[in-house]
Amino acid sequence: MTTALFEITQNEIKQRKVWLIATIASFGLCPLLAITSFPKLSENTDLFNNIWYQLAASTFGSLVSFWIIWHCGYKKPGTKLLTSCLIFAPIDALLLALNLFQEPWNIWNKVVNVINASIFLWWYVQCIKLRRMNKKIQLQSHPEYLESLQLLKELTTRERLDQEFFKLIRTWPQFERTSSKEYKLKKDELSLKAY
Secondary structure (H helix, E strand, O other), X not given: OEEOOEEOXXXXXXXXXXXXXXXXHHHHHHHHHHHHHHHHHHHHHOOOOOHXXXXXXXXXXXXXXXXXXXXXXXXXXXXXXXXXXXXXXXXXXXXXXXXXXXXXXXXXXHHXXXXXXXXXXXXXXXXHHHHHHHHHHHHHOXXXXXXXXXXXXXXXXXXXXXHHHHHHHHHOXXXXXXXXXXXXXXXXXXXXXXX
């Protein structure tokens, strides 16, 4: 499949679909499963009075969150939102896990939480894979950057390498991490040749 300036392999198309299924499960199934445990929880804590409000709020929040992540991570191959998900989702999951030990929950709540945790881990792994693919797509969509990076790899002197690296960073700041990685590899290679 060719999209704009880059190609996506069949394996990548399949992987993107798996991410979409994991995201639908994470943002659709998990809240619905969690809703089933709310009536017992609300009887114990008096936090909620009506399951329909809970269901509406959970569904609305999940739909909005799903749309934002789908739009920014799947439809437009971005990495910033996926990166923030990869940073903040484990913190959220840890806080939820800590609450598990503080609340008097029945066996159904524990089963629901194990299912939710499994779906969350699956989704998290898929987000890591999608972020890698999106980064590759972003790199492929800038052939001039790839040519500059290839030139950096072919240099034979340390001075010229430094000059081209700083020029590359000024021109393509969004790819600084990739450029720095290639720069360090080439610098190490040139250092070994010098000895």
